[in-house]
Amino acid sequence: MRFYFISPLFILSILAACTTFQHRTGSVAKRAPFDLKCPAENIKYSELGVELVGAEGCGNRATYRTSCNSVGDCSDAELEGQKNISK
Numbered sequence: 001m002r003f004y005f006i007s008p009l010f011i012l013s014i015l016a017a018c019t020t021f022q023h024r025t026g027s028v029a030k031r032a033p034f035d036l037k038c039p040a041e042n043i044k045y046s047e048l049g050v051e052l053v054g055a056e057g058c059g060n061r062a063t064y065r066t067s068c069n070s071v072g073d074c075s076d077a078e079l080e081g082q083k084n085i086s087k
Contacts, residue, residue, distance in 0.1 A: 021047050024066040028053045028077040035079060036060040052080070059086025 025045045033040045038058030046054040053064045064077040 021053075023068055023074045024051075024053050024077075027066050027074045028055055028064045031064070031077050031079070032057070032062060035062050035082060053077070056085070059084060061085050 024047075028045060029040060029043070032038075032043050032045075032055040036043060036055060036057050038060065043055050043057035046056075048054045048063060051065050051067055053066060055062050055064065060082065062082040063080040065080050066074050066077050068074040
């Protein structure tokens with residue numbers, strides 16, 4: 001019989017990867033309606049990178065930087081940039 005050792009750190013990193021975008025989006029969702037001047041239900045979120053989340057709604061677009069620890073606790077979103085995209 002063989003036994004395999006799986007590092008707890010490896011398991012935590014897998015779990016964090018699965019939940020990180022949801023947690024980061026939650027952090028951004030608290031701030032985006034105010035910054036975009038748009039109701040929360042009209043905002044769409046997208047993953048732009050490891051720490052970046054995009055938010056778009058009501059003719060505006062913003063990029064937020066968040067950081068999360070290995071258990072999915074995320075800091076408040078920091079606005080990186082914003083622009084009006086309505087024509």
